[in-house]
Amino acid sequence: METEMGRVLASATIENLNDLWDAENGRIASDAVRTVKLSDALVDTGATTLALPTRFIRQLGLRKSSEKSAYSSQGIGKVNVYSAVRLTLLERPCVVEVMEVPDSVPALIGQIPLEMLDLVVDPRGQRLIGNPAHNGEHVLELL
Numbered sequence: 001m002e003t004e005m006g007r008v009l010a011s012a013t014i015e016n017l018n019d020l021w022d023a024e025n026g027r028i029a030s031d032a033v034r035t036v037k038l039s040d041a042l043v044d045t046g047a048t049t050l051a052l053p054t055r056f057i058r059q060l061g062l063r064k065s066s067e068k069s070a071y072s073s074q075g076i077g078k079v080n081v082y083s084a085v086r087l088t089l090l091e092r093p094c095v096v097e098v099m100e101v102p103d104s105v106p107a108l109i110g111q112i113p114l115e116m117l118d119l120v121v122d123p124r125g126q127r128l129i130g131n132p133a134h135n136g137e138h139v140l141e142l143l
Contacts, residue, residue, distance in 0.1 A: 008043040008121055010109060010128050013088040014052070016060045017095060020086060034060045038107055043121060043128060047110030050087055051099040056107065057082055062098060070099065090128060092117040092138050116140075 019033040036056045052060075062082035070079040080100040086093050089109065094116040101108065114120065118131045118138045130136030 008126050008128060009040045010043050010089055012038045012041040012107070012109065014038070014050075014056070014060065015086045015088075016062065017084045017086055019061075036060055041107040041109050043114070044108045045111050045114065045121060047108045049099055049110045049112045050085070050096045051101045051105070051108040051110065053101055053103045053105060053107060055103050057098060057100055060085065065097070087113055089113070089117055089119060090130070092119065
């Protein structure tokens with residue numbers, strides 16, 4: 001993880017969830033799971049979920065599941081939502097759907113995956129850390 005001009009960038013591994021299930025059930029080899037490893041995913045607490053550029057969606061072989069309305073710097077518009085992936089940050093995995101963004105936009109890690117992974121942005125260090133309210137441990141809140 002690194003910062004670039006005040007932005008928090010994180011390393012992330014994104015895996016096709018259907019491929020993971022197929023590998024677990026012996027239908028494909030584990031090394032056939034389609035995976036994208038990023039060193040420069042932008043942590044964006046103003047974004048809702050995981051957003052990936054079209055090229056990564058194609059590389060992962062994700063299927064479009066729906067279209068939803070979304071607010072962006074361009075105003076309100078429709079975005080494509082794709083099948084779930086396993087996102088891993090700081091060795092913490094979660095399952096999350098993917099929103100599509102143009103290839104000119106970086107991969108964005110939004111607030112929902114951060115909540116699921118119990119990670120927060122350390123504003124002083126400009127990096128992701130385990131939630132200090134849980135002593136840095138990965139704790140799920142059910143309340």
